[in-house]
Amino acid sequence: MNPDELARLEEERNFLLDSLRDVERERSAGDIDDEDYATLKSGYTQRAADVLKAIEAGQSTLNRRAPKSRAKAIVVSFAIVAFACLAGWLVATQSGQRLPGQTSTGGIENSTASLLSQARAINFSDPQQAIELYNDVVKLDPDNVEALTYRSWLIALIARDAADDIKIVALAAATQGLERAIQVDPKYPDAHCFLGIVRFRLAADAVGAKEQLDICAASNPPAEVMGFVSSIIEEVNAALAG
Incomplete structure (x- = not known):
């Protein structure tokens, strides 16, 4: 796949996500039954979901064919736009509202450390804003493994109680982001932990989940992460045993 084809797929993805927003708005307004x-x-x-998979495959192809620096720039640019669009649509769908267009950082110092600190503080109280902050971090530092990991995890959390069709899109987005984080830093435990949970909760893939959760447990993750991973590991083991 060449960059032009990848760009076409990106445009189609944006159109589809915009269309999903419009469908939600039209239903709320009573314009469609x-x-x-x-x-x-x-x-x-x-x-x-199909387009996301095609984009992921295209990014892998470009990464193999292009010089390393050029391939990285192409993949990163598509990834940033993809997550911004997906996160916006998922939050809007779950909240039933269209999202505001203001910037996420306001007048606060636009440094990676500052952005990460802000995002950590609101991970679960305001996931939309946290995802926007993580996107800002990735724009400044495309290989920031914490931002790559936690924006993917928040997308998965937003969609955990959603309808099955929304979970399809969330699964593709979260998996893609977490796998990229692991590629950047295979020793970062949080990415393995969250990918294991996503595979089990959203994809019902106990075998794939166990692989990642075993790596997670062996990598000394933060206590707060291991606290809820332990119960997931028990569920996965029970599913495999049964």
């Missing part, structure tokens, strides 16, 4: 809403949403969601 439930049957049309279900048909449109299902079609757009499935196509968005």
